Amino acid sequence: xxxxxxxxxxxxxxxxxxFFLKEDVHPEPKKMIAKVFIWGAxxxxxxxxxxxxxxxxxQFLQIENYSPISFFFFGIxxxxxxxxxxxxxxxxxxxxxxxxxxxxxxxxxxxxxxxVENVAVMSNISILSEAFGVITLRFVGATLLHxxxxxxxxxxxxxxxxxxxxxxxxKKTIWIFIFKGIVxxxxxxxxxxxxxxxxxxxxxxxTIFLVIAALLVxxxxxxxxxx
Numbered sequence: 001x002x003x004x005x006x007x008x009x010x011x012x013x014x015x016x017x018x019f020f021l022k023e024d025v026h027p028e029p030k031k032m033i034a035k036v037f038i039w040g041a042x043x044x045x046x047x048x049x050x051x052x053x054x055x056x057x058x059q060f061l062q063i064e065n066y067s068p069i070s071f072f073f074f075g076i077x078x079x080x081x082x083x084x085x086x087x088x089x090x091x092x093x094x095x096x097x098x099x100x101x102x103x104x105x106x107x108x109x110x111x112x113x114x115x116v117e118n119v120a121v122m123s124n125i126s127i128l129s130e131a132f133g134v135i136t137l138r139f140v141g142a143t144l145l146h147x148x149x150x151x152x153x154x155x156x157x158x159x160x161x162x163x164x165x166x167x168x169x170x171k172k173t174i175w176i177f178i179f180k181g182i183v184x185x186x187x188x189x190x191x192x193x194x195x196x197x198x199x200x201x202x203x204x205x206x207t208i209f210l211v212i213a214a215l216l217v218x219x220x221x222x223x224x225x226x227x
Contacts, residue, residue, distance in 0.1 A: 002123070005131055009122035012139040013115035016147050020107045023221050028104060032095050036086055036105050040112025043085040047113075050077050066197055068190060075149075075189035078113070079182050082150050085109045099158035099165075100224045106154030110146040118143065140207065145192050148213045149185040155220040156181030162227045188213060 017037070021027065054073055055065065063069050086109040090096040096105070118138050125131045160177030163169045192213075195206040 005122040005125060006119050008131055008135050009119035010115050012118055012135060012143040013111040015139065016143060017108065017111050020104070020111075020147060020151075023218075024100065024104050025225065026098065028101065029095055032090070032093065032105075033108055036089050036108045037112035037115075039085040039089050040082060040109030041116045042112075043081040043109070044113050044116040047078055047081050050081075068194060071190045071193045072186060075193070076182065076186040078146075079149060079153060079185045079189065082106065082109050082113050082146070083153060083178070083182065085113075086150075086154075099161045099227060100221070102157040102161060103151050103154035103221060103224060106150040106157070107147045110150035111143070114138075114143040114146040117146075137203070140210070141192075141196075141203075144210055144214070145189065148210065148217050149188045151217045152188060152213075152220070153178070153181035153185040155217070155224065156184070158224045158227075162224070 017033075021033070051074055054077065055070075058065070058070050058073070083106065086105045089109075090101070090105050095101070118135065121134060121138065122131060125134060156177045157174070160169065160174035163177075164171055164174055192206055192209060195209055196203075199205045
């Protein structure tokens with residue numbers, strides 16, 4: 001039963017992975033997809049360590065765990081490490097040859113990250129009906145959130161690449177776009193978590209927020225494809 005729950009925890013990430021890869025006009029090699037996914041998953045372990053350290057600092061400063069400030073710091077930690085996991089794998093790869101790849105690979109890493117989170121959550125569940133309920137919520141909630149926030153970061157990264165190739169900005173300026181992407185991805189993370197907190201058992205508001213975010217990210221996909 002434990003193995004079943006672990007496998008169930010992987011379903012949302014692989015389902016969204018299949019979905020988002022359909023957005024890539026020129027599909028990436030399976031080995032690169034697997035490598036970025038695994039690095040995204042491994043980055044979760046580093047984030048947990050850093051967030052435990054951050055939690056102690058926030059407690060020392062008497063800042064509540066479930067406050068906009070803590071949501072911001074926890075969120076930005078996750079976005080930075082998802083980016084680093086992606087960047088370190090693809091920066092010198094011959095398969096990182098299109099601006100849209102920045103969005104695709106960021107989402108892949110994010111889904112690897114979310115997979116570890118989901119498996120960790122499922123490992124604490126022993127009732128089958130509860131497991132299906134939790135994983136359904138995480139499918140349309142946390143897992144999609146990770147993909148969208150990283151996709152947004154990837155969009156700004158892709159924009160920087162496009163402007164650099166056109167000669168409008170130099171290569172170092174791309175990092176300004178990446179920084180903007182990290183900030184906006186973190187704010188997306190923060191707002192969703194805050195809506196979850198204030199909505200409690202009413203998930204309609206976080207769901208509507210994610211639907212709007214998803215529409216914007218898919219719009220971003222189309223803009224980068226046409227650039």
